[in-house]
Every structure is written in C-alpha cells, then in structure tokens.
Amino acid sequence: MDPTLRRQWEPDLRAALTGLYGDRGDEVATRLIGSATDAAAQRPDRLRARDAARLADPDWHQSNRRVGYMAYLDRFAGDLRGVANRIPYLTELGVDVVHFLSVMEPRRGENDGGYAVRDYLRPDPRLGTPTDLDAAIDALHDHDISLCLDFVLNHTADDHEWAVAARAGSAYHQGLYRLFADRAEPDRWDEHLPEVFPNLAPGNFTWCDELDRWVWTTFREFQWDLNYENPDVLVEVCEIALSLANRGVDILRLDAIAFSWKRMGTNCQNQPEAHLIAQALRATLAMAAPATILLAEAIVGPRDLVGYLGRHEHERRECELGYHNQLMVQGWSMLATGRADLATRALSQLPDPPGRATWFTYVRCHDDIGWAIDDADAAAVGLSGQAHREFLAAFFRGDFPTSFARGLPFGTNTEVGDERTSGMTTTLAGVADALDRDDPAALDWAIRRIGLLYAIAFGYGGIPIVYMGDELGQTDDTEWRDDPERRADSRWAHRPAFDDDLAGRRHDAESIAGRVWATIGHLVETRRSCRHLDDTDATSRPFDTGHPAVFGWRRRSPRHGELIGVANVGDVPASIAPPINVEPGVRDLLDPTADLVWQLPPLTVRWVAAPGPLPPTPAPPS
Numbered sequence: 001m002d003p004t005l006r007r008q009w010e011p012d013l014r015a016a017l018t019g020l021y022g023d024r025g026d027e028v029a030t031r032l033i034g035s036a037t038d039a040a041a042q043r044p045d046r047l048r049a050r051d052a053a054r055l056a057d058p059d060w061h062q063s064n065r066r067v068g069y070m071a072y073l074d075r076f077a078g079d080l081r082g083v084a085n086r087i088p089y090l091t092e093l094g095v096d097v098v099h100f101l102s103v104m105e106p107r108r109g110e111n112d113g114g115y116a117v118r119d120y121l122r123p124d125p126r127l128g129t130p131t132d133l134d135a136a137i138d139a140l141h142d143h144d145i146s147l148c149l150d151f152v153l154n155h156t157a158d159d160h161e162w163a164v165a166a167r168a169g170s171a172y173h174q175g176l177y178r179l180f181a182d183r184a185e186p187d188r189w190d191e192h193l194p195e196v197f198p199n200l201a202p203g204n205f206t207w208c209d210e211l212d213r214w215v216w217t218t219f220r221e222f223q224w225d226l227n228y229e230n231p232d233v234l235v236e237v238c239e240i241a242l243s244l245a246n247r248g249v250d251i252l253r254l255d256a257i258a259f260s261w262k263r264m265g266t267n268c269q270n271q272p273e274a275h276l277i278a279q280a281l282r283a284t285l286a287m288a289a290p291a292t293i294l295l296a297e298a299i300v301g302p303r304d305l306v307g308y309l310g311r312h313e314h315e316r317r318e319c320e321l322g323y324h325n326q327l328m329v330q331g332w333s334m335l336a337t338g339r340a341d342l343a344t345r346a347l348s349q350l351p352d353p354p355g356r357a358t359w360f361t362y363v364r365c366h367d368d369i370g371w372a373i374d375d376a377d378a379a380a381v382g383l384s385g386q387a388h389r390e391f392l393a394a395f396f397r398g399d400f401p402t403s404f405a406r407g408l409p410f411g412t413n414t415e416v417g418d419e420r421t422s423g424m425t426t427t428l429a430g431v432a433d434a435l436d437r438d439d440p441a442a443l444d445w446a447i448r449r450i451g452l453l454y455a456i457a458f459g460y461g462g463i464p465i466v467y468m469g470d471e472l473g474q475t476d477d478t479e480w481r482d483d484p485e486r487r488a489d490s491r492w493a494h495r496p497a498f499d500d501d502l503a504g505r506r507h508d509a510e511s512i513a514g515r516v517w518a519t520i521g522h523l524v525e526t527r528r529s530c531r532h533l534d535d536t537d538a539t540s541r542p543f544d545t546g547h548p549a550v551f552g553w554r555r556r557s558p559r560h561g562e563l564i565g566v567a568n569v570g571d572v573p574a575s576i577a578p579p580i581n582v583e584p585g586v587r588d589l590l591d592p593t594a595d596l597v598w599q600l601p602p603l604t605v606r607w608v609a610a611p612g613p614l615p616p617t618p619a620p621p622s
C-alpha cells in the first residue's frame, strides 16, 4: 500500500471505527488496513494507472464534461457482451459515466429489481461470465466512460451464502444479521419504524422457520438487513467493496445507506453511525483504490441530505456524490404548481456540499418518487407540508383537474397519509396524456416540461444523469402487469426495455424521440462548453427572482465566474428584473439568439453567464 495514502486516510478510518465500536475500533482498523493492504497488492496495473490519473485530478467527478446515464443492463444492452455495442450510442449522446443496474447475481425469483443480491462479486450468469464483466469494463474505460455499480450494503438476499449458512446453523453467519426469538423486540422497534413497502412487504420483520427466528427485513421479506453493530459485517462489506474496486468499478453506489444503522426509539434512518460506516468505507477504499469514489443513495429529507457528502459539525470525508432528490422533487412540484417559492425556500436551506463532493442531479430514476417536502419549508411559504405532499401524489397520479400527468401510485399508506409516484418522465410530464388525447399543442407543452426539468438538472451543478429512455421520450412499459413477479410493484412501469425503434428515430426532428433527443443533446453540448458548470469549489444557490413563476439559481465558481439559471415554470411569459447587469454580449448560453434574456417564454430555462470577476459571496442563511 502506498504509505502516503495510508498516512492520509488512517486517521479518518480510526476515528470512524472508534465512533462505531469504541474500544474495539483499533482492532477493527488493523483488520481493515490488512484487507486494504492485500487489495492494494492485488490491484491490476491498468487500475493503478487510473489511480495515478485520478490522484492527479481528484476533482474529475466535478468536471462539467461529466454526463451520466443510468439503465438496467439487461434492458439496455441485453447482456455484458452487448455493452460494447451500445458504447457508440452513449458516446453520441455525450455520456461518460454509466450506472448499470442489476449487474451482480441477484436472488433467484423475485429480487426487487436486482436489489436482493445473492453474490456481490459474480455477475448475474444470465448476463455473462466474470470475464465478460471485465471485458465490458475495459471497453467502457477505453472509451473514457466511468462505471457506477450498485453496492447493496444494507441487506443481502435471503439466498446469499451468508443467509444460507445462517439458516444451516452457523453462529458466525447468524451474527451478521438481526435475528429475534420472539416478537418482544421487533414490536418495540416497530413502534418507531415506518414501512418502506407498506403494500409489497408490510412490517419490518419476517419470520424464518428454519432459523426459528424473526429476521429484520426493512425492504422486502427476502432482503435481510445486516447488523453493523457486529464489526465482522463492516469488515466483510469493506472487503467486497475492495474487490469491486479492483474489478474497475469507478463509483460504488451505496444503496440505502441511510438505513444501515438501527437505534431503538428512532425511525432507524440517518443515524450518526450510518455516516461513520460510509466514512470507514471511504477511508478503506481510498488507501487501496483511490480511483473509486462513493455515491450515497440517501433519498432522505433535505435536512438529512448533505451529511452524506461529509457536511457535519466538522467536515469529514464521506461520499463524493449524492443524489439530489430535493432538486428532483422540487422540479416536479414546480411543474405541478407553476410556483417557484417552495423550491427557492427549500433549496436555500440546504447547506453547500463540501468542496470535494457534489450531486448526482436527475429527473427520474428506477425508483418511485417520494414527495420529500419538508413541513417547515412548506410552512415558510404558507403551505401545509402534508397537504402539499398529498396534492403532489394526486396530481402525478392524474387525479387533479389541471393535471397533465398519468403516473401510478406507489407505496400508498392510507394510515399515515403517504403515497409515492411511479411513471416515466414522459408520463409525468404530459406526453402520455397528450398522445391519448391526440393533442399536438399539449404534446409541445409536455416536451417543454421535459426540457425544463433536464435543463435544471444539467445546469444546477453536479453530474446530471439521463434515465434510460428519457433521451428518446420513451413512455411507460406496457408489459409489467402481465408478469406475476412484477405486477404488484408499479416501479416496473418506468423500467421498460430499451426501444431500438425509437432510437432509430432520434435524428427525425419531427418525432417525439427526435425532439427530446435534440433537447437533451443540446444540454449536453452546452454544459460541456460551459466552464461555469465545473463544480470544483463552485456553489449553487437559489435566489428570489421577484416573479412567482420564475425559479432562479446563481452558480458561483471562483475560477470561472458566475452563471445565472432562470426557469419559467409557469404557462405564461414572465419577465424578471436583471439579476446581473445586462451588458452587450450577455447571452443565454442555451439560446444565444434570444435578445432579451430576462424575458422568458413559458417553460423556458436560460443559463446566463455573467462577465467579469465575481462580486463577494453573500453569507449563506444561518
């Protein structure tokens, strides 16, 4: 192991482990340093070269050249060998980071879309062999595409070898999970635990006959939560992470990290120890595989979000990337209401990510949308949080007079008044509705809504992610209801197979596919030529544009200057007072032909670069 890296990261590792395990922390540190030393020794040369390049350019993930794409590998490429065939398509779109889902061997039978993992180190045999995986990774790397893979570290599948051994009586393996002889403890935990899948898998515990025990199962009944109070779990998990890094995975997506630590009397999400787990993982990997970074999948309320990027009382190295679910939720909320005030308020409350970290910005992903509207943010603009969440669920389900959306409910829990939403971007933005009604004007609006949300995601800062199919205006899958294994989970509506016919029409400017493709392609190009969107040391903050329908944000980059983003989320034209001086030559980067950059047609976004040096930064709100 590189002694410099060890010197640099060992203190972080020890601090995290002491926080987790007290006096036993040092012993765990010794084990993890041993694992990292072995991994460093086994690291292939081509990855050492990647390490060196990234140590020389530690902000590679913050560059405005980064554009992400996420897809189920089988639905996009067929199998691992098919990945190489799709590279020209990705390159044409301008993508250089891919997140492939459900790559490692999942549970037999139902597997929560690949999130019940049977073997973390072996690809799904239906997709190919380990050699095929290596070849796919090499092909991506040869084309300068970085790979993000899921690391499902909160739970294993119930047919993972640890679970199998636990059922066969191995005390070591039983200790990796959270097992209970009777309902006494589960009942006490349940008093404070919400249900993630209230309809698919009510409750948080599952009885296992063979074990004669209750098993903690936060998600589905076949996803067994790991017990991080047992340091063996952390060591096993870090060793898997090291192996994945040595395969060439560039970004490990820490699935459901917010759920990893349980504390009695709480909802068992976002516990301080969940951060220590991520920090320990961060430090261990950094010693052996510095090219690999971490993405937090913490789809949590705005107040809990930035902690996963290392923003605590004292800044700490944690994940380099995190999903900006608040920006995503606020984007949809603005489209539903035509108002910018809630988004402005909620996003200004978020602390800035620390310098080394940034967001994954997105419009849709493979999951449902949880309407993470904070009560205090809603109250600050005169709304009731609960009523607004219910409104959004109803609006995007299509049950509201002005709604253009045709989404589906997910996880409806009438007891607590919660409902999330499924559906492709097109479905939620009005394409499906316009097509049903055969209404070309409505279709125009719908396509503009897609453009608007993607222009915010591409211009806010962070790595923007295109969700497979969105670039082609693809609509919901039509077959999921026929499959008994998928029927009960409406998230399958927005997990269609890649549509080669649509892709074939992407250059046809008259088709929906062609129009959306051109819109997203334009964002990619503009972003790449706009150094203001380099995220190194840059921050984005919303500002009050003075117009109720215009959402504005200000990006400040000490190196590249200031960029103003403005989005008219309403359906009539809007003018705002210039947030910066309009000198001759100030142009909307997205539409350089627009003369009056502060007059916005409906559903239009502008990125306006301010010339000259930066004025001093105003203090963030306390």
Ligand code: GLC
Pocket: 112, 113, 115, 116, 152, 219, 255, 256, 297, 366, 367
């Ligand atoms: C994450 C995944 C989701 C999965 C859950 C449980 O939220 O994105 O698809 O159901 O974790 O693993």
Ligand code: GLC
Pocket: 196, 256, 298, 299, 300, 367, 368, 370, 420
């Ligand atoms: C995770 C996410 C939650 C999502 C769920 C899967 O729990 O935190 O937002 O809804 O997985 O659908």
